[in-house]
Amino acid sequence: MAKAKTAPICGCPVAAFQKMISGKYKLRIVWDLQDGPRRYGEIRSGLLRGSIGSAEIAPRVLSRELKALTEQGLIDRRDFGEVPPRVEYRLTRKGRSFVPVIAAIRDWGSRHLAPSNAVEMEAAE
């Protein structure tokens, strides 16, 4: 075993999943990209729109997450290589296949924890 630290997660896809989406914006980036390719700035703006509004996104952070997503094969980076710089990100096949999962998350989230606090009408039987 080379790196028993992080690589052979454990046969638990959930752990790998958690690692993959570690980062505040990864899920939202993939989600936003489902409508088509987007440029760096567009992604950033989109992220800001949904955010609390007060928080700016550090380029360093966004950059890192985009790179991670690229390396994980979820998105594809396309550099037009000209000035002014123009870079587009788009979902790969893998990334597209992941969208439904996010949809499920969103769906569940919007009905169970979208409001501030969850009012569990749960009776605990």
Place this chain on the structure above:
Amino acid sequence: MAKAKTAPICGCPVAAFQKMISGKYKLRIVWDLQDGPRRYGEIRSGLLRGSIGSAEIAPRVLSRELKALTEQGLIDRRDFGEVPPRVEYRLTRKGRSFVPVIAAIRDWGSRHLAPSNAVEMEAAE
């Protein structure tokens, strides 16, 4: 925007979701609990079994995650209040409704980012 109720946190269920499952074991705890109530030690063992193996789970961490899940209404803590201590955790209704989401994650994960080993049917019970 369908219905922007109050946009308490950020109007993005995904962010709330990420926050909710922040923690290494939360998802797996919920997943393990779907088979029925489990005691503290059982949860711990179950977590260890699937883990890298070298890492022990700090009680402090597990304790905190269980408490968080309880406060979030995903699981329910049942203290038998006797010695020797016996505490059981079980899924609430909300928690049970979350299982399919984890299933979707597991499903996707097992076919897209399962490294190469043990992608077996832990679910197939």
Place this chain on the structure above:
DNA sequence: CAGCATCCTGCGTGATACTG
């Protein structure tokens, strides 16, 4: 415009010891 370089901080997580 799309990043990278650097510093700094909070907190999630691990390890160990103790208790009811």
Place this chain on the structure above:
DNA sequence: CAGTATCACGCAGGATGCTG
């Protein structure tokens, strides 16, 4: 058995400045 208390550390993530 089921936790709590304490110490320590790594790293995600924010802020700022610079560049091709």
